[in-house]
Amino acid sequence: MIDVRGLSVDYLVQRHGFRSIKEYIVSLGSKRLLERKRILTGVDLEIRAGECFGIVGRNGSGKSTLLRVLAGIVEPASGSVQVHGTVAPMLALGVGLEPELTGLENARLCASLMGHDRAATQRTLENVRSFSGLAEIDLGMAVKRYSTGMTARLGFAIATANDPDVLLIDEVLAVGDAGFQRKCYERIAELKKRGSTVVLVSHSLGEVQRICDRAACMEQGTVVAVGHPHEVGLRYHELLGIPPAA
Amino acid sequence: MPSGLSAPHAATTRLRRAHGPLLLALAWKNVRLRYKSSLLGFAWTLLNPLIFLLIFLFIFRHAFPQVPNYPVFALSGLIFWAFFATVSGHILGALVENAGVLKSLAVPPLAFPLAQLFAGLFNLLLSFVPFAFIMAFFGWRPALVHLLVLPVTALLATFLFGIGLGLCALNVYFRDIGLLWGALLPAFFYLTPIAYPPDLVPARLQWIAALNPLYHFIGLVRTVLVDGVVPGSSEWITAVWIAALALVIGLFLHHALRRGYIANY
Numbered sequence: 165m166i167d168v169r170g171l172s173v174d175y176l177v178q179r180h181g182f183r184s185i186k187e188y189i190v191s192l193g194s195k196r197l198l199e200r201k202r203i204l205t206g207v208d209l210e211i212r213a214g215e216c217f218g219i220v221g222r223n224g225s226g227k228s229t230l231l232r233v234l235a236g237i238v239e240p241a242s243g244s245v246q247v248h249g250t251v252a253p254m255l256a257l258g259v260g261l262e263p264e265l266t267g268l269e270n271a272r273l274c275a276s277l278m279g280h281d282r283a284a285t286q287r288t289l290e291n292v293r294s295f296s297g298l299a300e301i302d303l304g305m306a307v308k309r310y311s312t313g314m315t316a317r318l319g320f321a322i323a324t325a326n327d328p329d330v331l332l333i334d335e336v337l338a339v340g341d342a343g344f345q346r347k348c349y350e351r352i353a354e355l356k357k358r359g360s361t362v363v364l365v366s367h368s369l370g371e372v373q374r375i376c377d378r379a380a381c382m383e384q385g386t387v388v389a390v391g392h393p394h395e396v397g398l399r400y401h402e403l404l405g406i407p408p409a410a
Numbered sequence: 411m412p413s414g415l416s417a418p419h420a421a422t423t424r425l426r427r428a429h430g431p432l433l434l435a436l437a438w439k440n441v442r443l444r445y446k447s448s449l450l451g452f453a454w455t456l457l458n459p460l461i462f463l464l465i466f467l468f469i470f471r472h473a474f475p476q477v478p479n480y481p482v483f484a485l486s487g488l489i490f491w492a493f494f495a496t497v498s499g500h501i502l503g504a505l506v507e508n509a510g511v512l513k514s515l516a517v518p519p520l521a522f523p524l525a526q527l528f529a530g531l532f533n534l535l536l537s538f539v540p541f542a543f544i545m546a547f548f549g550w551r552p553a554l555v556h557l558l559v560l561p562v563t564a565l566l567a568t569f570l571f572g573i574g575l576g577l578c579a580l581n582v583y584f585r586d587i588g589l590l591w592g593a594l595l596p597a598f599f600y601l602t603p604i605a606y607p608p609d610l611v612p613a614r615l616q617w618i619a620a621l622n623p624l625y626h627f628i629g630l631v632r633t634v635l636v637d638g639v640v641p642g643s644s645e646w647i648t649a650v651w652i653a654a655l656a657l658v659i660g661l662f663l664h665h666a667l668r669r670g671y672i673a674n675y
Contacts, residue, residue: 176670178583198583198670236516238672255514262439264446276435277515 166211166234166330166361171243173204173229203229205385207243211378213329216352216362218372218393220400221382227365230382231255231332234363249329249361252278257336258315263308267298267318270307274322284326291325292318295351297344312339320344324351327358334365349375369397429521436525440500441532455537458496459488460544466605477607479636481548486635487604487628489534489541490563494570494624495595497530501574502591505582509675519671520664523578527571534563550635558634558641565653566627572656576663582674583667602628623652 176198204226211217219227232238233245235253260274271292275285292303296317307315316339324331337348352362352375366372372379372393379396381389381403389399401407445451466484477483504522505512512519538559542552581587602624603610611619619625626648633641 175673177673201673232513232672235514237513239669251516253515256510259514260511262443264443265439273435273439276432277511277517279432279516281431 167246168209171207218376218379225382226385252328267303288325296321437528440529500526568653572660575660
């Protein structure tokens with residue numbers, strides 16, 4: 165279960181896009197170095213256990229930042245966030261994968277990055293073998309030789325290995341081939357049956373409407389609609405300026 | 411952490427994770443990756459100081475007759491200089507290079523620079539064995555007092571981590587910190603008595619030489635390894651102060667700047 169109340173998030177960003185000290189020194193006195201930029205404002209959201217929850221919204225509306233807060237990567241400026249259970253974030257494709265290491269070595273490394281203990285790491289390795297659909301010879305190969313789809317398979321297998329209570333997915337299912345996508349959806353359904361919560365950020369309204377129980381639409385750092393994916397989809401299309409599909 | 415992030419979240423994703431295995435896994439990865447695509451592998455840890463030693467022997471062989479055993483003198487300084495120069499660069503880049511992970515997984519950022527330090531220390535300690543043989547070849551004889559090089563290494567590592575962490579934190583905001591450090595390192599190399607004996611600096615300018623923090627660490631190394639005596643308490647105290655100060659500054663910069671990391675990696 166996820167409970168978000170009055171959540172606001174600020175990012176400290178370089179005010180003038182300084183990338184070098186020279187620029188800063190040249191402008192010293194006239195320009196402040198960092199600026200507080202509000203990314204999320206007053207987000208309220210309740211996601212129930214065992215639910216597949218979709219989040220749609222235009223680019224820059226704060227979807228990814230919301231997932232980062234749920235994953236414990238970004239600290240809120242104000243408000244409260246409660247996430248019950250273990251969290252497995254899949255916020256980008258192939259995160260933490262070291263190109264020079266093999267698939268299995270990477271699985272072990274990622275398990276450490278996710279804070280797994282020895283037993284959980286073993287389960288990760290087993291799951292990678294059984295679920296990723298990668299042959300043993302591929303798993304012994306350096307990840308730099310993997311195709312995008314293979315990387316996606318490995319990443320998904322690692323992230324979902326330990327039956328997380330909460331799975332956060334940011335737009336990463338789109339890259340695999342159709343067979344892999346079906347496998348991912350099956351795995352999501354399986355996790356849901358166990359009582360896991362899945363939060364899915366997607367630009368594909370079709371995907372959200374197909375697999376999500378409920379959805380939210382975000383705009384300018386806040387949630388503007390929550391409800392049945394079809395209703396939320398109407399609102400999203402309104403924002404995009406697209407007339408609802410006939 | 412603001413009070414907003416309430417207990418259940420903290421209990422599940424933060425407190426339960428043990429950082430020890432994570433650090434170990436990252437450090438081991440660094441050790442492996444460092445030399446994965448190079449033929450000579452670990453040998454590079456040795457080769458860097460040895461190449462410098464050859465150059466020094468060629469140029470300075472007769473320059474410093476007051477140094478009784480110049481090869482051992484030079485090599486003892488070079489080993490620790492190479493450690494400092496290499497690992498400071500690795501720590502400096504640790505956050506920026508792992509931006510992808512830091513943006514996507516709830517890993518404490520400090521783990522990355524720390525893992526680089528551990529990887530560097532591992533390499534250094536491993537290299538002590540072959541270096542001992544090389545120094546023995548030049549007439550150096552091991553003794554119990556030489557074990558004091560371990561606390562000296564610990565002090566240098568603390569200093570190195572403090573400096574590296576501060577630079578690393580700043581580097582998230584200003585990428586030219588890395589370039590600047592690359593340009594400053596050779597200057598430090600010549601300012602520090604590595605190739606030359608410290609008394610080469612005129613007495614009235616000694617206080618300037620002593621402003622260089624590395625001067626004191628290299629001095630300790632030489633007292634232990636070359637002179638083979640236990641350093642005096644003032645030598646230890648100076649090094650402890652410098653190391654502690656560097657660590658405090660590094661940790662301060664890290665904590666002051668960490669809230670903005672996420673938007674600037």
